[in-house]
Amino acid sequence: MKVLLIGGCGFIGSHVADRLLADGLQVRVYDRRPELFRTPLPGVEYVMGDLADTAQIYEAMSGVDAIIHLVSTTVPSTSNLDPEADITGNLVATVRLLEMMRAAGVRKMIYLSSGGTVYGIPRTDPVAETHPLQPISSYGIVKVAIENYLHMEHHLHGLQHVVLRASNPYGPRQGHTGIQGIIGTHLWRIAKGEQVEVWGDGSIVRDFIHVRDLADLCLAALNSDASGCYNAGYGEGASVNDVVRGIDRTVQATGGAPVVPIYKPGRSFDVPRVVLDITRARTDLGWSPKITLDEGIAESWDWVREQIGNHTH
Ligand SMILES: NC(=O)c1ccc[n+]([C@@H]2O[C@H](COP(=O)([O-])OP(=O)(O)OC[C@H]3O[C@@H](n4cnc5c(N)ncnc54)[C@H](O)[C@@H]3O)[C@@H](O)[C@H]2O)c1
Structure with missing residues (x-):
C-alpha cells in the first residue's frame, strides 16, 4: 500500500511516517517544510508544497491508495483571532482536496480531528463520540465542518474515511x-x-496520549474497513x-x-x-494505548x- 501523508513532517506526521515504514508500507510525504528535528528519512519520497496548491497536490496523489491528512494551519488558542484564515486555510483547502481525491480515484482518508475542541464544554465524563458537537473555537468549528464534508463524501461518493479525534498528544519531537x-x-x-x-x-x-500510540491508531485505521469518527485518547x-x-x-x-x-x-x-471515552476505537479498530x-x-x-x-x- 502507498500512503500520502499530508503534513507528514509535523510532530504527529513524523511518528506516523515511522510507523508506516516499520510496517513495510510505501510512504510519500507532502509538506511545506522539512521535519524540524530530523534529516529526511531514507525510503520516504518527499514533496514540498502547500495544501492550498491543488495542482501540486493532485500530482502528489498519483499512485496513492490512501491519504492521511495531518495539516492544520491554525491552533485552538489563536484560531478566533482570524476565523476567515482558518476557514480558508483548513476548510476550503480540505474540501478542494476531497475533490482532487475523487478525480484521482483515491478513496480512503484518515483525518486528524480534535477531541479537545469538537465537543465544546463537555456535559459527560468521559466524552463519547455521541456527545453533542458544540465547539467554542473557530478551530473546533472548522474541524467539525471538515468531519461533515468527509461524511458527505462517504455518503455520496463512497469515500472510506476515519476521523481520529485526538486528545492531547505528547512525546519526542x-x-x-x-x-x-x-x-x-x-x-x-x-x-x-x-x-x-x-x-x-x-x-x-486533560487526556494525554503518547504520540506513538496515536501513530499506531493511524495504522489500525488504515488497515480497517471502518468509516466514521473515533476518539483518540488514553481514556484516562x-x-x-x-x-x-x-x-x-x-x-x-x-x-x-x-x-x-x-x-x-x-x-x-x-x-x-x-477525558475521552475510547471504547469505540478499542472495539472497532482493535487498538489500545500502551x-x-x-x-x-x-x-x-x-x-x-x-x-x-x-x-x-
Ligand atoms: N498536537 C496536538 O495537540 C493536536 C491535538 C489534536 C489534533 N491535532 C491535529 O493533528 C494534526 C497534526 O498536528 P501536529 O501536532 O502534528 O502539528 P504540526 O504543526 O507539528 O504539523 C503540521 C504539519 O503540517 C504542515 N503544514 C501546515 N500548514 C500547511 C500547508 N498549508 N501546506 C502544507 N503543509 C502544511 C506543517 O509544516 C507541519 O509539518 C493537525 O490536524 C492538528 O489539528 C493536533
Missing part, C-alpha cells in the same frame, strides 16, 4: 513553542533552565498538577533540581475537564535533553 501542549513546553523550559508556568491552579484535567485523565509532579519525579531521577511552577491566572477558553504517562514523560525528557546537548556541543 513535540515542539517547544508553547502551542503544541504543556508536556513539551514544560520539558523544554526545564532543560533550558527556565521556570515552568501553569495557567490557573493546575486542577484542569491527568491534571496539570499531576503532569508537573510526573515531570518533577523524572527530572529529579536524572539529577535535576525540583520543579517548582509559577502559577498564572487561568484562561477563559480552558474547560475544566476533558504507553503510560510516566513512561512517556521519561522518554520525552531524555529526548529533549538530547536535543539541547546536540545544540550546545
Whole structure:
C-alpha cells in the first residue's frame, strides 16, 4: 500500500511516517517544510508544497491508495483571532482536496480531528463520540465542518474515511513553542533552565496520549474497513498538577533540581475537564494505548535533553 501523508513532517506526521515504514508500507510525504528535528528519512519520497496548491497536490496523489491528512494551519488558542484564515486555510483547502481525491480515484482518508475542541464544554465524563458537537473555537468549528464534508463524501461518493479525534498528544519531537501542549513546553523550559508556568491552579484535567500510540491508531485505521469518527485518547485523565509532579519525579531521577511552577491566572477558553471515552476505537479498530504517562514523560525528557546537548556541543 502507498500512503500520502499530508503534513507528514509535523510532530504527529513524523511518528506516523515511522510507523508506516516499520510496517513495510510505501510512504510519500507532502509538506511545506522539512521535519524540524530530523534529516529526511531514507525510503520516504518527499514533496514540498502547500495544501492550498491543488495542482501540486493532485500530482502528489498519483499512485496513492490512501491519504492521511495531518495539516492544520491554525491552533485552538489563536484560531478566533482570524476565523476567515482558518476557514480558508483548513476548510476550503480540505474540501478542494476531497475533490482532487475523487478525480484521482483515491478513496480512503484518515483525518486528524480534535477531541479537545469538537465537543465544546463537555456535559459527560468521559466524552463519547455521541456527545453533542458544540465547539467554542473557530478551530473546533472548522474541524467539525471538515468531519461533515468527509461524511458527505462517504455518503455520496463512497469515500472510506476515519476521523481520529485526538486528545492531547505528547512525546519526542513535540515542539517547544508553547502551542503544541504543556508536556513539551514544560520539558523544554526545564532543560533550558527556565521556570515552568501553569495557567490557573493546575486542577484542569486533560487526556494525554503518547504520540506513538496515536501513530499506531493511524495504522489500525488504515488497515480497517471502518468509516466514521473515533476518539483518540488514553481514556484516562491527568491534571496539570499531576503532569508537573510526573515531570518533577523524572527530572529529579536524572539529577535535576525540583520543579517548582509559577502559577498564572487561568484562561477563559480552558474547560475544566476533558477525558475521552475510547471504547469505540478499542472495539472497532482493535487498538489500545500502551504507553503510560510516566513512561512517556521519561522518554520525552531524555529526548529533549538530547536535543539541547546536540545544540550546545
Ligand atoms: N498536537 C496536538 O495537540 C493536536 C491535538 C489534536 C489534533 N491535532 C491535529 O493533528 C494534526 C497534526 O498536528 P501536529 O501536532 O502534528 O502539528 P504540526 O504543526 O507539528 O504539523 C503540521 C504539519 O503540517 C504542515 N503544514 C501546515 N500548514 C500547511 C500547508 N498549508 N501546506 C502544507 N503543509 C502544511 C506543517 O509544516 C507541519 O509539518 C493537525 O490536524 C492538528 O489539528 C493536533
